[in-house]
Amino acid sequence: xxxxxxxxxxxxxxxxxxxxxxxxxxxxxxxxxxxxxxxxxxxxxxxxxxxxxxxxxxxxxxxxxxxxxxxxxxxxxxxxxxxxxxxxxxxxxxxxxxxxxxxxxxxxxxxxxxxxxxxxxxxxxxxxxxxxxxxxxxxxxxxxxxxxxxxxxxxxxxxxxxxxxxxxxxxxxxxxxxxxxxxxxxxxxxxxxxxxxxxxxxxxxxxxxxxxxxxxxxxxxxxxxxxxxxxxxxxxxxxxxxxxxxxxxxxxxxxxxxxxxxxxxxxxxxxxxxxxxxxxxxxxxxxxxxxxxxxxxxxxxxxxxxxxxxxxxxxxxxxxxxxxxxxxxxxxxxxxxxxxxxxxxxxxxxxxxxxxxxxxxxxxx
Numbered sequence: 001x002x003x004x005x006x007x008x009x010x011x012x013x014x015x016x017x018x019x020x021x022x023x024x025x026x027x028x029x030x031x032x033x034x035x036x037x038x039x040x041x042x043x044x045x046x047x048x049x050x051x052x053x054x055x056x057x058x059x060x061x062x063x064x065x066x067x068x069x070x071x072x073x074x075x076x077x078x079x080x081x082x083x084x085x086x087x088x089x090x091x092x093x094x095x096x097x098x099x100x101x102x103x104x105x106x107x108x109x110x111x112x113x114x115x116x117x118x119x120x121x122x123x124x125x126x127x128x129x130x131x132x133x134x135x136x137x138x139x140x141x142x143x144x145x146x147x148x149x150x151x152x153x154x155x156x157x158x159x160x161x162x163x164x165x166x167x168x169x170x171x172x173x174x175x176x177x178x179x180x181x182x183x184x185x186x187x188x189x190x191x192x193x194x195x196x197x198x199x200x201x202x203x204x205x206x207x208x209x210x211x212x213x214x215x216x217x218x219x220x221x222x223x224x225x226x227x228x229x230x231x232x233x234x235x236x237x238x239x240x241x242x243x244x245x246x247x248x249x250x251x252x253x254x255x256x257x258x259x260x261x262x263x264x265x266x267x268x269x270x271x272x273x274x275x276x277x278x279x280x281x282x283x284x285x286x287x288x289x290x291x292x293x294x295x296x297x298x299x300x301x302x303x304x305x306x307x308x309x310x311x312x313x314x315x316x317x318x319x320x321x322x323x324x325x326x327x328x329x330x331x332x333x334x335x336x337x338x339x340x341x342x343x344x345x346x347x348x349x350x351x352x353x354x355x356x357x358x359x360x361x362x363x364x365x
Contacts, residue, residue, distance in 0.1 A: 278306050
């Protein structure tokens with residue numbers, strides 16, 4: 001169940017009150033100050049006060065300061081339960097991962113995304129629910145949960161080409177932001193890294209080091225980001241004038257075991273290869289083990305490059321050259337976009353944000 005897999009982020013703080021000169025001004029009625037009284041004191045409309053209290057970015061800094069000053073002067077404390085009920089809000093968002101739990105805990109990418117999302121929500125009242133939807137049964141249970149209006153929005157990570165979840169979110173009208181789209185045409189707001197450009201830079205680096213028989217280990221090709229990394233690999237070879245040899249392309253599944261299997265297949269097909277670009281650091285770790293078992297020295301005989309620049313890359317021996325993608329920043333940006341969409345559903349067309357990558361050169365290449 002979704003609730004059972006709560007990520008444990010108590011990401012809201014209680015409402016705070018402040019006063020000038022150590023005194024607290026009560027509302028004109030003598031009771032608890034109201035939203036209308038805050039609006040009158042700040043010289044703005046009731047809706048503007050609501051947007052400030054709910055953390056909407058669609059308020060100028062001057063207006064925000066005026067409202068916050070009025071809140072402090074009056075000692076206004078939002079009635080969170082009443083506000084949620086009146087606005088049909090739950091003050092909860094779901095981070096949905098359509099992958100098996102085993103991959104979630106083995107792949108540093110996911111923990112970094114969660115860390116970024118948690119940082120973005122730390123100063124809000126939003127509760128974060130972590131949900132796995134890697135099987136048909138889990139997806140059906142999630143669909144029932146979402147249709148019941150249990151969350152205000154959804155963050156969707158690592159989606160496969162045939163995944164129905166983005167379409168379901170569109171049908172239900174639930175605010176959502178996706179990372180790892182099914183295709184470039186996915187309708188949801190999206191935050192991603194430059195997968196194609198990062199892979200292109202990795203292969204260009206290997207070419208510049210004099211490598212000529214460059215293989216790649218791909219992630220699952222029903223994942224859009226994995227396909228983009230394969231496109232970048234092919235683009236770099238084509239730009240150098242090389243012919244892409246499909247025997248040098250080995251699909252895997254972003255796991256260490258998958259990287260090992262793909263590396264064995266590559267050595268069987270092309271024993272003269274002198275470089276490998278793996279589409280994740282975890283798969284590169286599997287490839288490294290197979291290369292060592294085969295007596296291939298890294299980087300003397302075979303150069304090795306990964307993708308993610310995770311802790312795996314930094315702790316490998318030799319340290320792994322890897323494409324750094326700003327994963328925590330992706331999580332923060334996703335959460336920020338979702339909060340914006342929840343606060344104002346009539347906003348502009350849903351944005352697509354592509355964050356830059358950077359090649360970090362270490363001893364493996």
